[in-house]
Amino acid sequence: MTQLRILVNGELRQVSGPATVADLLRHLNLDPRTVVVELNRQIVRRPRLEETALAEGDTVELVHFVGGG
Amino acid sequence: MNAGAYAYLSGMTAIHSELGTDLPLTIGGRSFRSRLMVGTGKYRNNTEMARAIEASGAEIVTVAVRRVDLDRTKEEGILYHLRPDEYFLLANTAGCYTAEEAIRYARLAREAGFNEFIKLEVIGDRETLLPDTEGLLTAARTLSREGFAVLAYTNDDLITALRLEDAGCAAVMPLASPIGSGLGLLNPYGIRTIKRRVSVPVIVDAGVxxxxxxxxxxxxxxxxxxxxxxxxxxxxPVAMASAMRLAVEAGRLAFLAGRMPRREVAMPSTPETGMLE
Known part of the structure; x- marks a missing residue:
């Protein structure tokens, strides 16, 4: 098992590899139905979260809806 | 709007004003009862926000796309406080200063899976938050091509509104006055002109x-x-939301009713005949 260093929402995080985007969401205790994922500037659609692997140095953005006008 | 369309609308509004009712508002192929749309930002707390939105009678409610707080030290997402089956969520691209950034936010918003509507903002200046019309047009063209129903936040300039319509926007949203200023409608002529010339819905956004x-x-x-x-x-906020609901309905009905002409001199409303000798 290797440690993957990943930038998640601008913060450096370590996850045990091999890992998928879905693993990362579980690790962060996030419900995939409530977040949208961008991996290296590409949106990862929900059905593909389980099959999309993370790699060392990846940049992940996790967004959701907040209050706004 | 061309003369034929204007005559058609005038005919329809005449019928509806007689009945004291109104047509639904149709944007991007979807119909809405309420002509008041409300945002979800800056409330003191989420309970007050939810109650105010309910009191406003709004169906379309705006939200923003931001990073999830990984440490959960701040408030949870807005959908914990606002039932998405009760409201039509309109995501915005607030805080975006380039077309590229706004397009990125719009795509993320659509991926949330609620609808294809986007309230497009491309801001050009931090002090006034006035739109960058060049970036706005670029983003509007791209997003419209990608199947978004673009509701474009714009200034009170007719030419920009016309170009946004040409770019495929589902609605144009000229400002009453700068975002968060509360200065009211600064350019009624400009807004009327946009409404007269643009065929897509005109939703005044910001400044009320x-x-x-x-x-x-x-x-x-x-x-x-x-x-x-x-x-x-x-x-x-709850009382103000009720007031706004009534004001939007009153203003709409007054428009449909057709106001009396303005006169520079008085005209008695009581007969001048039949007076005592």
Whole structure:
């Protein structure tokens, strides 16, 4: 098992590899139905979260809806 | 709007004003009862926000796309406080200063899976938050091509509104006055001109401060109003939301009713005949 260093929402995080985007969401205790994922500037659609692997140095953005006008 | 369309609308509005009712508002192929749209930002707390939105009678409610707080030290997402099956969520691209950034936010918003509507903002200046019309047009073209129903936040300039319509926007959203200023409708002529010339719905967005502002804005004949700060920063947001609901309805009905002409001289409303000798 290797440690993957990943930038998640601008913060450096370590996850045990091999890992998928879905693993990362579980690790962060996030419900995939409530977040949208961008991996290296590409949106990862929900059905593909389980099959999309993370790699060392990846940049992940996790967004959701907040209050706004 | 061309003369034929204007005559058609006048005919329809005449029928509906006689009945004291209105047509639904249709944007991007979807119909809405309420002509008041509200934001979800800047409320003191989420309970007050939910109650104010309910009191406003709004169906379309705006939200923003931001990073999830990984440490959960701050508030949870807005959907914990607002049932998405009760409202039509309109995501915005607030805070975006380039077309590229706004397009990125719009795509993320659509991926959330609620609808294809986007309230497009491309801001050009931090002090006034006025739109960058060049970036706005670029983003509007791209997003419209990608199948978004683009509701474009714009200034009170006719030419920009016309170009946004050409770019495929589902609605144009000229400002009443700068975002969060509460200065009311600064350029009624500009807004009326946009409404007269543009075929897609015109929703006035930003600057309404109190109920009279909303009423005067609707009296210009626009299709709706979007507001946030006027409710969130009122001493009593729930009461202000009720006032805004009534003001938008009153202004709309007054427009449909057709106001009396303005005169520079008085005209008695009581008969001048039959007076005593």
């Amino acid at each position: 401060g109190t109920a009279s502002d909303a009423c005067v804005t609707m009296e210009q004949g626009v299709d709706g109003i979007l507001m946030n700060t006027a409710l969130a920063e009122a001493k009593n």
